[in-house]
Structures are given as structure tokens and as C-alpha cells.
Amino acid sequence: MTAQREWFEKDYYKVLGVSETATAKEITRAYRKLARELHPDANPGDEAAEERFKEISAAYDVVGDEAKRKEYDEVRRLGPMGGMGFGGPGGGSGSGPGPGAGGAPFGFDGGDLGDILGGLFGRRGRPGGGASRGPGPQRGADLEAELHLPFREAVTGVTTSLHLTSDAACSTCHGSGAKPGTVPTTCGQCQGRGVLDDNQGLFSFSTPCANCGGTGTVVTDPCPTCRGAGVERRAREVKVRIPAGVDDGQRIRLKGRGGAGRHGGPAGDLFVLVHVDPDPVFGRDGTNLTITVPVTFTEAALGTNLTVPTLDGSTVTLKLPGGTPSGKVMRVRGRGVETKKTTGDLLVTVQVAVPDTLTDEQRQAVEALAAVFPDTPRTHLGV
Missing domain, CATH: 1.10.287.110 (DnaJ domain)
Structure with missing residues (x-):
């Protein structure tokens, strides 16, 4: 300053x-x-x-x-x-x-x-004097992991486990760096401050203490597992709570679940990149779920009661009015993705199914139908 x-x-x-x-x-x-x-x-x-x-x-x-x-x-x-x-x-x-x-x-x-x-x-x-801080405690590294989720678990939320290999607090000394039964001692050279001052009148310069490396403590009897570092690289399992409504490509931050800190420093954060697998029946548009329901020509022309599945395994019945065109979207409110802030809808797209092949009897019936509907629906195109 x-x-x-x-x-x-x-x-x-x-x-x-x-x-x-x-x-x-x-x-x-x-x-x-x-x-x-x-x-x-x-x-x-x-x-x-x-x-x-x-x-x-x-x-x-x-x-x-x-x-x-x-x-x-x-x-x-x-x-x-x-x-x-x-x-x-x-x-x-x-x-x-x-x-x-x-x-x-x-x-x-x-x-x-x-x-x-x-x-x-x-x-x-x-x-004006005063010492600047030495290295001291060091924050752990931020980590990133990928998680693949089935579509339905991403919508409803799930608690799962991630398996990582990273720096973690030493399992033997629990991060102290000292052999079990012993503790780090205060550095006698810097008196635990981690820095040494060199007063020059108006100015006071400080340098990290070479004796303790700026940590303020000295490990006289190092842990045999981590050799005094306080951390070791090992496999570990991290429990992750994925909130309802997580989307494909979303990154979730888990504070303090990353790499272990050194010399008493805090752990880093873990960022989870979520990949959501597609579902054979449902799709997603924001907080809305989508589904395409095939209907026959006669159902679309005459109307019917349409039974539609929902993501939770139940069904809803929709009244399909006569003359419903293919591609018509019907909305079922409150049956979409539920998050802390809002709940989406289920969007039902009606699609008229056209058969790939016809039997002789079916062909005759379709030809008879065409005979009683002679007008083309393309008149407005002028062709």
C-alpha cells in the first residue's frame, strides 16, 4: 500500500x-x-x-x-x-x-x-513496516470428473459414487505429515510465522523461512507413508448427490471434494461434468419432457381417447379431437422435469402413422377411401 x-x-x-x-x-x-x-x-x-x-x-x-x-x-x-x-x-x-x-x-x-x-x-x-505472509497452507487442486447418467436418473435426481485417483489426506497421519504418535513442532527459526523479517528502517522485508519452507512448523519424525507431505495419491470414492433436472453437459461443483490441501490448507473443489444418455421414449426441451405418439389415420380423422405414458410409469388420457393433423402438439401440465424452481410440462406430439406395406384387402379399402375424397389438399399451392 x-x-x-x-x-x-x-x-x-x-x-x-x-x-x-x-x-x-x-x-x-x-x-x-x-x-x-x-x-x-x-x-x-x-x-x-x-x-x-x-x-x-x-x-x-x-x-x-x-x-x-x-x-x-x-x-x-x-x-x-x-x-x-x-x-x-x-x-x-x-x-x-x-x-x-x-x-x-x-x-x-x-x-x-x-x-x-x-x-x-x-x-x-x-x-510502514509489517511482514508479508509466507507460503504457509496451500489449497488443494481443483479436479474434474465425468459422470454418465441414464436419462431418467438425470430427470429425477440420484445419489451415486465417483471413483477418483487423486491427492488425498494421508491415511496414516491424516494430513499432519508426522509419524503416528508424534506431532509437528513450531519452527524455532521463525517462531511459527513462516517468514523471516529484515527490518530496514521504514521498510520491512520478509522472506519465506528456509527452515520450515514457510509453513511455520517442522516435522522432525516424518510419516512413513507420505514422507512428511501430509498427502498421498490414492484411489478414493466420492459420494455425489445429483439434483433433479440436471442437463446434458452441465458442470456441478462440489466444494471441498477436490485434491487435498497441504500444510493444513483447504481441499480444492471437484467439478463433475454430466453426460445424459438418450431415452428411447422421452426427449427433453428445457424443463419440458417430449414424447411422440403415433396414431392411425382413422384415429386422427374421427378422434379418439389417447393413452400416453409418463416418465414416472403412470399414464394420462388425452381426448384427441376429430380432424387432428399430424404434428399437433398437446400439453400435459406439470408432468415434465421437476426442479427446485419450477416444474415443466409433458409435450405430446401426434404423428399419423403410415403403413409401409398393405395387404390386398387394405389396399382396396384405401382406394375406396380415396375415391370418396377426390379433392386434393394442395389446391392452395396453385399446382
Whole structure:
């Protein structure tokens, strides 16, 4: 965090009307009270209130943040000269006066200088002191697995198992890395912090502790199974609850079911890519189920009661009116895919079945029917 010139010129505690020893809750309470009073919506056209609102917002942005507040207090304690050109009376920020004029050498501010020194020495530094965190606990890797589901299980939901081979907490030491009966000890070199500080006056550089690798602990008697790593690669079974209505190609995130973390870090996530097998009877359109039901010419022409299966094994009866054309879609409400948010419908498409072959008797009957229907249905095409 680079200190700003205003940090020396403005007392943010005074702006908010609190003491320098105020707690975080007291600061937040004071800010909210002032924000309600000075908000532009509550003071339309009042420029003074608007400027005051901006001022308290800027103050709370600094002292309302724990890390920024710590640096603000430290920079104000050191004063403008200790800030090495962060700004202040007689000095500018960024491209202010050169060496000896109260500004940063060659126009650099403290943040620039800290970044440059950190890059040169392979360390991280920040103005105002304080240590940056070392490696410490590491989050486990995110994993992805594929799952093939029958159509009906995808619609209704199912609890199943996935078999993976991945990093998992060591079955012998349960992730501690230490031999059973022993525990990791606090690193004596960094006192469990994982980093070592090198104070350079205004700046404090920190590097990962070489003794413990930045973890803060040392395993003196490693686990024979994982050799101190705390994780091992092995086959494992993961129980998965697939919600009702999952669709083909959908990815489901299982938080914390991925690769094991290291040094006490959290596990990664498991992403399950779902493949849904087609069904010989039903199809799907969003949350609607679809089905095609063949009918004879006489059923379509004269009308009939049509029995239609549903996905749960029951049936529904639809009244097919006479003169129903092939391709007509009929809707059965509430018999589709049921999810937490909604339930779809069953869409029934009527399809007139045309026989592939005819017996002599059937052919004579069809020819007799054609004789009593001499008009062509294609008259409107003009051909």
C-alpha cells in the first residue's frame, strides 16, 4: 500500500469524529451515522454536504480497513520526512521534488522504492513496516470428473459414487505429515510465522523461512507413508448427490471434494461434468419432457381417447379431437422435469402413422377411401 499525501494532511479520525484508539465497530458506527446524514440523496443540491460525504468516505476507506489503518497510523507517526517522499507540506507525490527537497529520490514514492528493492533482492517489502505472509497452507487442486447418467436418473435426481485417483489426506497421519504418535513442532527459526523479517528502517522485508519452507512448523519424525507431505495419491470414492433436472453437459461443483490441501490448507473443489444418455421414449426441451405418439389415420380423422405414458410409469388420457393433423402438439401440465424452481410440462406430439406395406384387402379399402375424397389438399399451392 502506497501512502498518499493526504495521509499527512488530514486526520481521518477527526473527520469521522472518533478517537485514534476507537475500535473498528466504533469507526463503522460513526461512518454509517454520518453517511446517512450527508448522503446526496438526502441532501439534493447541497454541494457542501456532497463534499463532506466524499470526505468521510475517503476517511473510512482508510481507517475502516484494518491493514490500511495500520499503515496510516505508522506513516503519520513517522511524519512526512520519514515517508521518503510520500507527500506532505513542501513535497509532492510521484514526480515531486528531487533528493534533499523533501520528496522521494528521482520522483519515486515509497511504494515504488519498496517494489524496486523487493525485485532486486527477491524479497517483498512495503512501507510502514509489517511482514508479508509466507507460503504457509496451500489449497488443494481443483479436479474434474465425468459422470454418465441414464436419462431418467438425470430427470429425477440420484445419489451415486465417483471413483477418483487423486491427492488425498494421508491415511496414516491424516494430513499432519508426522509419524503416528508424534506431532509437528513450531519452527524455532521463525517462531511459527513462516517468514523471516529484515527490518530496514521504514521498510520491512520478509522472506519465506528456509527452515520450515514457510509453513511455520517442522516435522522432525516424518510419516512413513507420505514422507512428511501430509498427502498421498490414492484411489478414493466420492459420494455425489445429483439434483433433479440436471442437463446434458452441465458442470456441478462440489466444494471441498477436490485434491487435498497441504500444510493444513483447504481441499480444492471437484467439478463433475454430466453426460445424459438418450431415452428411447422421452426427449427433453428445457424443463419440458417430449414424447411422440403415433396414431392411425382413422384415429386422427374421427378422434379418439389417447393413452400416453409418463416418465414416472403412470399414464394420462388425452381426448384427441376429430380432424387432428399430424404434428399437433398437446400439453400435459406439470408432468415434465421437476426442479427446485419450477416444474415443466409433458409435450405430446401426434404423428399419423403410415403403413409401409398393405395387404390386398387394405389396399382396396384405401382406394375406396380415396375415391370418396377426390379433392386434393394442395389446391392452395396453385399446382
